[in-house]
Amino acid sequence: MKKFLSLIGAAAISLSLVACGGGAEEPQTEETPGEEAAQEENVKLVVGASAVPHTEVLEFAAPLLAERGIDLEIKTFTDYILPNQALNEGELDANYFQTPGYLAMQIEEFGYEFESIGPIHAEPIGVYSKEFSSLDELPDGAKIIMSDSFSDHGRILPIFERAGVIELDVEEGQLAQRENIVSNPKNLDFSTLVEARLLAPSFESGEGDAVVINTNYALEGGVDIESYGIAFEGQDVLQPNLIIVRSEDVDRPEIHTLFEVLRSEEVVNFILETYDGAVIPWSE
Structure with missing residues (x-):
């Protein structure tokens, strides 16, 4: 995060120096690549989720992920079938909605090559x-x-x-x-x-x-x-709700950053304060 912020700060300072240099001069082109590099630091991550609480948890986590170089796009689903289909077809980088029992049945039925990154929370039926x-x-x-x-x-x-x-x-x-x-x-x-x-x-x-x-x-x-x-x-x-990815993506660092943020103290407190025991942060 500090590296990312320092790059942003360096770009801002460069722009301010150009602005102070005189109206007749064109901005120096050598500053532009540095600015673009800073902007390109963020990686886009598309995650499918159920509306409540999963999408709400992800929305809370989005600014925390941005600080760590990840732009989160959330796709919300209203049933349990489509998020796995979308993940399998490459429309998603990960999904967040299902328990180990449901995942096992889906893999058995459809032959999905999916892996769990880890548990985030539990929801007692x-x-x-x-x-x-x-x-x-x-x-x-x-x-x-x-x-x-x-x-x-x-x-x-x-x-x-x-x-x-x-x-x-x-x-x-x-x-x-x-x-x-x-x-x-x-x-x-x-x-x-x-x-x-x-x-x-x-x-x-x-x-x-x-x-x-x-x-x-x-x-x-x-x-x-x-x-x-x-x-x-x-x-x-209780069975936890998991972060699931295609097996080929199990080692992607941005996926593990997503998991770390969703298990962070900030997100745990959000879950506890928002759902009053109906949703339980997972602890191991």
Whole structure:
């Protein structure tokens, strides 16, 4: 950063000397290359992200990255499919929205050659209800609406198991699916699956007895997390949201600078102050 600022300062001083030299003289051409070199210090980095909190975090980080020679361009996506497609096709340098479980399923399905640079934050998936205040209160046959992303089911179903309302036949940490439910005394109905981005609208329109919503979509949809959240993932099983790149780009220094800035104290404090526990900075 000091080197970059000193180059900018040198260019500014050169311009001021030319301006003071007399109106009849043309600016000295030898100063122009130095100015252009200073301006060319910054490297452009295009990152795809979900709207909330990822884009907001990146927007906060953009000035910090500029100080370190990186001009950040953010492309915001409203679903979970397109950011990986765009990264694979070279439209992005990196993306920031997904967990290890989702990444693994995407790689298995599409054969992406992606690598994780590292974790930035975690977002506990939550169960929300306008009528009931706990999973124990859910009535027999209660309708549960959840994401159609099967990687999310491995995070959602253990919430219900830990509350004692269902039992699974998989070990904790394994990717549970609905067919792994071996005990369901309340006959909870997990059959309604919708796109993750539609979960908050489903909740707001009063569909289902409970809706399981990814935190980013709860925030984006204006769901009152504190008032309506009745159960959440345990912090000991949270999956982080990652910075993902194509395997060929894993050693690019500007990508690692992005990671360093997103894990910096400034960004950590921004996350803590902005999302009040709904988004948790990752620590290792």
